[in-house]
Amino acid sequence: MGGCWPLTMVVTLLGVLLAGGCLAASGDAARGARLFSGSAALSNGGAPCLACHGFAAAGFGAAGGASFGPDLSSLNEDYGDDGVAEVLAALPFPSMLPIYAKRPLTEQEQADLGAFFAATRTGALPGVGRLAATVLAALVIFVGLIGLLGQRRLRAVRRPLVEQFRNRGGKQA
Numbered sequence: 001m002g003g004c005w006p007l008t009m010v011v012t013l014l015g016v017l018l019a020g021g022c023l024a025a026s027g028d029a030a031r032g033a034r035l036f037s038g039s040a041a042l043s044n045g046g047a048p049c050l051a052c053h054g055f056a057a058a059g060f061g062a063a064g065g066a067s068f069g070p071d072l073s074s075l076n077e078d079y080g081d082d083g084v085a086e087v088l089a090a091l092p093f094p095s096m097l098p099i100y101a102k103r104p105l106t107e108q109e110q111a112d113l114g115a116f117f118a119a120t121r122t123g124a125l126p127g128v129g130r131l132a133a134t135v136l137a138a139l140v141i142f143v144g145l146i147g148l149l150g151q152r153r154l155r156a157v158r159r160p161l162v163e164q165f166r167n168r169g170g171k172q173a
Helices: 002-018 029-037 075-090 107-122 131-150 155-167
Strands: none
Touching: 029 107, 075 107
């Protein structure tokens, strides 16, 4: 593989841009989102896309914590449906070859991921939760619950202390 991988990548990408495929039309974008995030396992045991890539357009940006590979939000705009289909079929990038060489994506997984990427271009993203909003809502609920539960906490201890403080004229001992 040595020093000729740039040439291999250029040739592969040219092939990607010139070749055709129609995977995005036959895939399930919602399942593609689950495959991307890892909430649905890849059939051959490969790592989910989110392990290395962010996807800010679908809410998988910095919250996903992925920083090894590039953000894939503009993948479909950059490559088009046919190019995305070819990239998913070949996974020609040097960092991806060792990961997927023995664990290739199935044709259906390629179609589902292709549909997911295509949905970003059309603005028809499947229901993908927003981590920040979910965490914020959970935090507000948690703090509110703690506040409600803590209102009457230790009244038997506090009341005598407050009265003792008042009896001294508000002066500490």
